[in-house]
Amino acid sequence: MDLSPWLDDQKIPYELVSAHEAAQTISFTEFFRIAREGRFHFPATLTGLESEMRTFSYKLKFNNKYSFGHIQQRYRDDRVYSTNWSIFSLRQQILAPYVLKSIQCLNRSNRRNFCFLFGGDHILPGCSPQCVAFGEVEEMFKQFLQYQFDSELTLQSWFRQHCRLDGVRNLVLNQLFQACQAFTNSQENLIKKF
Numbered sequence: 001m002d003l004s005p006w007l008d009d010q011k012i013p014y015e016l017v018s019a020h021e022a023a024q025t026i027s028f029t030e031f032f033r034i035a036r037e038g039r040f041h042f043p044a045t046l047t048g049l050e051s052e053m054r055t056f057s058y059k060l061k062f063n064n065k066y067s068f069g070h071i072q073q074r075y076r077d078d079r080v081y082s083t084n085w086s087i088f089s090l091r092q093q094i095l096a097p098y099v100l101k102s103i104q105c106l107n108r109s110n111r112r113n114f115c116f117l118f119g120g121d122h123i124l125p126g127c128s129p130q131c132v133a134f135g136e137v138e139e140m141f142k143q144f145l146q147y148q149f150d151s152e153l154t155l156q157s158w159f160r161q162h163c164r165l166d167g168v169r170n171l172v173l174n175q176l177f178q179a180c181q182a183f184t185n186s187q188e189n190l191i192k193k194f
Contacts, residue, residue: 017088019085021067025065025066027088031084034087040087048079049079049080052076055070056068056069056070057069097163098143098144100136100137100140100165100167101167102166102167103118103133103167104132105127105133107126107127112124116155116159116160117133117137121156123155137159140163144162
């Protein structure tokens, strides 16, 4: 039964994927990578999936293409294939947010408000080589591009859309510090006058 007409009627977005050798090689390679990195978890109650995964294999065929499935026909592999295609369907999704712990800005000029790390739109040329936060963001962006290589996002727009700041921006602390310093100086000046 073809589900695409029903999905169209329901206005549910979907992607048609053919389970040919090239797609299987790409999808099972990603599945393997996720499992190897320890990011694939499933409940212990899914004993059928665990059993199928233990007997699932791949082999290189004579034409340098891979074949996936069980060695013997008596074993099932439906759950492994379903899990594989479920993971493959999420390949364009960003499942874990990119987190920046804090921003410690050493730039004391008014230009830092133009920096994308502080809500602006620019990468400040004088700061970026020295800025630890910029280096961390740039590294996360490179990791993002490894899996989203056809993305047209700039570093700045990626930061706004996909990066979360868990700590504080040093700019706010500096302004607070400067206000406290100005208050302290004014109090000291009042004391000196008397």
